Structures are given as structure tokens and as C-alpha cells.
Amino acid sequence: MKKLSKFVNTRIGFYVLLVVLFWFKTLFAYFTDFKLGAEGIFQYLILLINPLPITALIYSFAFYFKRSRFFYPVLMGLDIANSLLLYLNVIYYREFTDFMTIATMTGYSKVNQGLSGSSLALTNLHDAFYWLDIVIILVLMLTRQIKFDPRALSSRLSFAFTSIAITMFGVNLSLAEMSRPQLLGRTFDRTYIVKYLGIDAFTGYDLAKSQHINNMRQSATKSELLKVKKFTDKHYASPNPQMYGIAKGRNVIVIHLESFQQFLIDRKVNGQEVTPFLNSLYHGKDTYAFDNFFHQVGQGKTSDAENMLETSTFGLPQGSLFATLGSDNTFQGAPAILNQRAGYTSAVFHGNVASFWNRNNVYKNLGYQYFFDASYYDTSGDKATGYGLKDKLLFKDSVNYLQNLQQPFYTKFITVTNHLPYDLDDEDKDPNFTTTNTGDTTVDNYFVTAHYLDQSLQEFFNYLQKTGLDKHSVIMIYGDHYGISNSENTSLASVFGKSADDWTDFDNASLQRVPLMFVIPGSGGHGGIYHQYGGEVDVLPTLLHLLGISSKRYIQFGTDLFSKEHSQVVAFRNRDFVTPHYSSVNGVIYDNHTGKVAKLTKKQKKQLKRDQKLVNTELTLSDSLNEKNLLRFYHPKGFKPVKAADYNYSNGLKHEKRIEKELGLKSTSIFSKNNNRSTVDDYSTDAPEQNHSSTDSNRIKITNPDANNK
Numbered sequence: 001m002k003k004l005s006k007f008v009n010t011r012i013g014f015y016v017l018l019v020v021l022f023w024f025k026t027l028f029a030y031f032t033d034f035k036l037g038a039e040g041i042f043q044y045l046i047l048l049i050n051p052l053p054i055t056a057l058i059y060s061f062a063f064y065f066k067r068s069r070f071f072y073p074v075l076m077g078l079d080i081a082n083s084l085l086l087y088l089n090v091i092y093y094r095e096f097t098d099f100m101t102i103a104t105m106t107g108y109s110k111v112n113q114g115l116s117g118s119s120l121a122l123t124n125l126h127d128a129f130y131w132l133d134i135v136i137i138l139v140l141m142l143t144r145q146i147k148f149d150p151r152a153l154s155s156r157l158s159f160a161f162t163s164i165a166i167t168m169f170g171v172n173l174s175l176a177e178m179s180r181p182q183l184l185g186r187t188f189d190r191t192y193i194v195k196y197l198g199i200d201a202f203t204g205y206d207l208a209k210s211q212h213i214n215n216m217r218q219s220a221t222k223s224e225l226l227k228v229k230k231f232t233d234k235h236y237a238s239p240n241p242q243m244y245g246i247a248k249g250r251n252v253i254v255i256h257l258e259s260f261q262q263f264l265i266d267r268k269v270n271g272q273e274v275t276p277f278l279n280s281l282y283h284g285k286d287t288y289a290f291d292n293f294f295h296q297v298g299q300g301k302t303s304d305a306e307n308m309l310e311t312s313t314f315g316l317p318q319g320s321l322f323a324t325l326g327s328d329n330t331f332q333g334a335p336a337i338l339n340q341r342a343g344y345t346s347a348v349f350h351g352n353v354a355s356f357w358n359r360n361n362v363y364k365n366l367g368y369q370y371f372f373d374a375s376y377y378d379t380s381g382d383k384a385t386g387y388g389l390k391d392k393l394l395f396k397d398s399v400n401y402l403q404n405l406q407q408p409f410y411t412k413f414i415t416v417t418n419h420l421p422y423d424l425d426d427e428d429k430d431p432n433f434t435t436t437n438t439g440d441t442t443v444d445n446y447f448v449t450a451h452y453l454d455q456s457l458q459e460f461f462n463y464l465q466k467t468g469l470d471k472h473s474v475i476m477i478y479g480d481h482y483g484i485s486n487s488e489n490t491s492l493a494s495v496f497g498k499s500a501d502d503w504t505d506f507d508n509a510s511l512q513r514v515p516l517m518f519v520i521p522g523s524g525g526h527g528g529i530y531h532q533y534g535g536e537v538d539v540l541p542t543l544l545h546l547l548g549i550s551s552k553r554y555i556q557f558g559t560d561l562f563s564k565e566h567s568q569v570v571a572f573r574n575r576d577f578v579t580p581h582y583s584s585v586n587g588v589i590y591d592n593h594t595g596k597v598a599k600l601t602k603k604q605k606k607q608l609k610r611d612q613k614l615v616n617t618e619l620t621l622s623d624s625l626n627e628k629n630l631l632r633f634y635h636p637k638g639f640k641p642v643k644a645a646d647y648n649y650s651n652g653l654k655h656e657k658r659i660e661k662e663l664g665l666k667s668t669s670i671f672s673k674n675n676n677r678s679t680v681d682d683y684s685t686d687a688p689e690q691n692h693s694s695t696d697s698n699r700i701k702i703t704n705p706d707a708n709n710k
């Protein structure tokens with residue numbers, strides 16, 4: 001112990017101590033919180049050594065500070081920063097089953113409001129291990145148990161430590177290339193880089209790649225757009241004549257179901273339906289529903305879903321398109337298309353701050369005329385969760401703004417209550433509904449908040465029916481992404497009558513199904529449940545064709561779900577895919593009917609190879625389109641580029657009423673059509689908070705950091 005203490009009290013000893021401790025922490029994360037899929041002795045060997053080289057390299061920079069009063073703070077600072085990076089990845093992985101990218105980090109300021117609620121829910125008791133060593137070392141330094149060594153290393157010796165670390169990384173990279181050739185050239189899965197090279201190497205690699213993307217945007221040319229246009233023209237699916245225009249001229253009401261998965265539909269828990277109202281819609285005669293519809297989001301989650309539905313292009317391979325590129329990207333999305341082709345007014349209703357996911361900037365670039373964010377609602381006391389106004393209150397309080405919009409309108413309601421950590425006040429819970437008892441709080445609470453969301457929708461539909469608005473609208477309902485992440489799906493296994501031990505990657509892929517319904521009252525009662533495979537990127541062309549608007553002139557990667565020419569190869573952001581017969585997950589092909597690894601003929605292998613090529617092509621071209629902002633070079637017939645400066649989201653209601661007054665008898669708003677009488681009293685809700693005055697609460701408050709700039 002004396003020898004060890006003496007060694008630690010030298011600069012080299014202190015350096016070695018911090019490197020080794022961080023090595024242990026990283027290995028702890030590898031085997032406790034991350035699922036890196038290491039197989040065989042060779043991969044486990046690489047996994048064990050990969051934290052050392054980059055850690056040793058980063059920490060070696062402290063040796064170049066000769067004075068002890070600089071050396072020790074710099075080395076500790078590097079250790080704390082590295083530990084923070086590791087821990088943030090642990091938290092991020094628990095929610096996204098993925099690792100933080102530079103795009104995620106640089107976009108964090110746009111999504112950080114409200115995240116503390118989920119972050120707290122994602123913490124575990126063993127997280128203390130990530131910080132315990134730092135606390136102990138700092139205490140030992142303050143009590144002089146660890147002494148500062150005044151003897152500086154020579155420049156030659158300092159460089160030797162750096163060189164050794166670089167050599168170690170070279171060996172690590174060589175071993176990684178032996179196990180996974182072209183590791184850095186084919187980064188279709190970030191997990192591989194972390195598994196073979198470590199968190200720090202992945203972050204450095206991602207930084208270089210992000211800079212490369214920035215350079216690409218600066219050097220992009222019109223000719224690169226031709227490849228994209230050629231693909232989308234060939235990929236286009238002509239509309240189904242029987243469905244084309246059946247909702248022509250109707251209002252469009254999009255209801256965004258937060259974290260809502262398809263398995264909730266028709267699901268019973270303890271003999272009770274989780275979503276009885278949605279079930280009735282799903283089987284309704286005027287509902288066109290899809291039971292093989294998949295979310296295709298990446299790290300951008302909700303914002304990715306919005307992007308796909310608004311533009312029919314994919315999200316980015318890393319980070320959120322909204323957060324990283326949305327402020328200055330060119331879009332040709334639903335709000336602008338519907339406004340320019342059919343005179344639609346557009347608005348979003350969302351009880352969170354406008355800056356969340358950078359919506360206050362992106363919506364303007366999409367052409368949304370109104371955005372009613374948290375600043376338009378009373379979110380005080382217990383009326384809101386960390387992510388915004390509770391759903392029952394959102395729908396009710398939005399009527400005051402909805403009724404003054406000029407018709408036809410294209411509106412989107414973004415719900416939030418069914419969001420991780422799925423907390424719901426006792427007063428909001430249905431006393432007659434008993435949830436599951438899986439032992440996993442997240443899973444059990446998920447059914448409770450989904451049940452609440454279902455009740456919220458029923459109240460809103462009652463309003464639509466009472467005012468007759470439903471007969472003049474198409475109500476599109478969709479789930480944006482998974483609610484239960486892959487890391488927690490095993491806890492969900494018992495709900496499906498399965499064992500957690502038998503849960504497979506195929507089961508995870510199957511749970512990427514989310515609902516999609518088009519409710520079109522009075523459309524002839526020819527609705528039904530459609531079984532064709534599709535994804536979120538297919539929604540926009542489908543909706544446009546229902547409204548009688550051709551999508552052919554636009555660059556869209558999806559195809560009309562009702563078309564006989566619709567492509568049923570559904571691409572996922574990690575380049576996995578699913579077809580009506582097979583699912584490709586992490587390079588393994590599963591038979592959809594058996595859930596087992598498929599036994600393929602040569603013909604089937606050849607077809608799946610073509611399917612994979614299609615997936616790779618459309619994702620690559622979509623990334624090129626968005627990362628290089630190629631749409632700035634494309635001017636489809638009749639489409640005017642959106643000017644964000646034309647939109648101001650302050651005083652929305654005042655603006656609506658001014659237009660009503662200017663139009664006079666020509667005003668088409670609900671308010672005007674109702675003889676200038678409000679329909680707010682036609683809305684009925686049992687939300688207990690509606691009668692609450694503003695109260696003190698420990699709940700996270702929803703604030704609008706941009707309020708002073710409006």
C-alpha cells in the first residue's frame with residue numbers, strides 16, 4: 001500500500017490511476033447499461049481494451065502543463081468531462097438505445113426544456129458508481145492524502161506517453177478492422193464503433209463526420225439534385241382512382257399520438273380495454289386504418305416523425321433534422337403545398353415551449369401560418385407535465401384558437417401526456433382502470449397514460465361531432481414512435497404472453513408498428529383495416545391524394561399507401577427493413593410468419609438483396625437532399641419558396657380575428673359559420689385541473705424562453 005501510495009503521489013502514478021479508473025467505469029457501462037452485442041473471445045478482447053487508448057491519449061495532454069497547479073486541475077478536468085460524456089451516453093442510451101452524436105449535443109439547447117423529468121426517470125442506483133471515484137479523489141486531494149508532485153515530465157517523456165497511446169489506438173483499430181472490415185467506412189450502426197473503438201473514439205469520429213457534412217452543404221450543386229429527382233420520379237406510385245379525392249376540400253386535423261404503439265389498439269389489461277375509444281374508431285365504417293404501419297424515426301424521434309409526415313423525406317442518420325438543420329433548410333412540406341394548391345390555412349397546437357425541437361424556426365420554413373405553443377395556454381400548477389399541457393386541456397383550450405381559423409384548414413395537435421416517464425397525477429387516473437403488474441414502473445405506467453390519452457381523444461371527437469366539424473374534415477391519427485424502448489421490451493414480454501428469455505430482435509422490430517388512421521365521416525362507409533406495409537414517409541403522398549392533390553411534381557420518398565404501385569419495402573433509419581414476408585434486423589433475415597430466422601432460396605436472397613439496395617439508395621439520397629439542402633435548387637410547378645420572415649407566431653388569436661373582420665360575410669371560420677358565436681361551451685371535459693386556480697407545485701414549469709422576443 002505504501003508503494004502504491006507513493007506511486008500515486010507522482011504525476012505518472014496519478015495519470016495511471018485516473019486512466020485505470022475511467023477504464024473500469026467504461027467497462028461497467030459496457031456490461032451494465034449498454035448492449036453492444038459482443039460475440040466470441042476476440043470481440044470481447046477488443047471490448048475490454050478499447051477504452052484504454054483514447055483515454056490514455058486524452059489524459060496525456062495534461063503532461064504538457066509543467067506546473068503542478070496546472071497539471072492536476074487539467075487532468076482532473078479532463079477526467080470529469082470524460083465521465084460526464086460517458087454518463088450522458090448512459091442516460092441517452094436508456095431512452096434511445098443509441099449513443100449521443102455531435103448533432104445531438106449541438107441541438108441539445110433546442111430540446112433540453114422538460115428533459116429533466118425523463119432524465120430523472122432514467123437514472124438508476126448504480127449510477128453513483130460513475131461519480132464515486134471522482135468524489136473520493138477530490139476529497140483525498142483536499143485532505144492532502146494525494147499530494148501534488150512538483151516534478152514535471154520532460155517534453156520527450158510527455159510525447160512518449162502520447163505516442164504510446166496513439167500506437168495503442170492503432171493496434172485497437174487494426175484488431176477492429178480484422179473483426180469488422182471497413183468499420184469507419186460503413187457506419188450503418190453506431191453501436192459497432194463504440195463496441196470496437198469506444199465512446200471517445202466514436203465522438204471524435206462523429207465530430208469529423210459532422211464537419212464533413214458542413215463542407216458538403218457549402219459545395220453542393222444543382223446537378224446532385226438530378227439523382228434524387230430521378231429516383232423519386234421512378235419510385236412514384238400513381239393514386240388509386242377509387243380513393244383519389246374522396247376527402248377533397250375537407251379540413252385536415254392531424255392528431256399526433258405521442259409514444260403510441262400499435263399493440264395498444266384492441267389490447268386488454270385485466271379484462272379492460274386500454275384504448276376503448278380508439279378501438280371503436282379503428283373498427284369504424286368511416287375509418288381507413290393500417291395494421292402494418294411502422295415508425296421510421298431515428299435519434300430525432302418526435303421531430304423525425306413530424307419531418308416524415310410533413311415532407312416525405314427521412315430524418316438524419318444522426319441527431320434531429322429539426323434541431324440541427326431545420327433553421328435554414330428548404331422544405332416543400334404539407335402546410336405550404338396545401339396552402340398554395342388549395343388555399344388551406346395551417347396551424348399547430350402544442351402545449352410546450354415553441355423552441356422545443358426548434359419548432360419555432362422549422363414550422364416557419366415549412367410554411368405553418370400559426371403556432372399555438374405553451375405561451376397561449378395556462379400551464380400553471382398541475383395543468384402541465386414536464387413536456388407541456390396535459391392532453392385533455394390541450395384539446396379543450398385549443399378550441400378557442402381552432403374556431404377562428406379560416407377553412408379549409410390543415411391543423412396538427414401534438415399530445416404529450418403519454419410521454420416518458422409516463423407520470424400522471426392520481427386525480428387524472430381512471431379509478432376503474434387497473435394496469436399491468438410487470439414489475440417495471442415504466443411499462444405499467446405506459447398503459448395508464450395511454451388510457452388517459454384515449455379519453456382525451458374521445459372528448460375532442462365529441463366536440464367535433466357536436467359542432468358538425470367532423471363531417472367537413474378528415475381526421476388523421478398516427479403514433480409517432482415507440483413508447484417502450486428495446487432495452488425495456490423484455491419487461492413487456494409478459495403482456496404478450498411471452499417469456500423475457502425468449503424475446504428476440506424480431507420481436508423488437510415487430511413493435512415498431514404504430515397506428516395510422518384516416519377518419520372520414522360521410523365518405524360512404526367503405527372504411528376498413530388495410531394490411532399493406534408502409535411507414536411514416538408514405539403519409540404525405542397518401543394524404544395529398546385523398547384530398548385530390550397530385551404529389552407527382554414534388555420530391556417525396558414515400559408512396560401512396562392506397563396505390564397498387566405502392567412499395568411495401570419499409571426502410572428503417574439504421575438501414576434495417578421490413579417487407580410483407582421478411583424482416584431484416586441487424587443483417588439477420590426473419591420470416592414474419594414464424595418469427596424465426598428465415599431459410600431462403602437463392603431467388604429469395606436475390607430479391608432481399610434488391611430490397612436492401614432500395615433501402616440504402618433512398619436513405620442515402622434523402623440524406624443528400626437534406627444535408628446538402630438540395631431543395632433550394634428545385635422549383636416545382638406552381639410552388640413558391642417559403643419565406644420564413646412572412647410568419648410571426650405572436651398574437652395568433654388577434655391575427656385570426658383581424659382576418660375574420662376583413663373578410664366579413666366571406667369568412668369561413670367555424671366562429672363565423674356559427675353566426676359569430678363561440679363553440680367553446682360545446683366542449684366538455686372531465687379534466688379536474690380545469691377548475692383549479694394557479695397553485696404552487698413542485699412540477700417542472702413550462703416556460704417560453706423566447707417570450708420576450710415575440
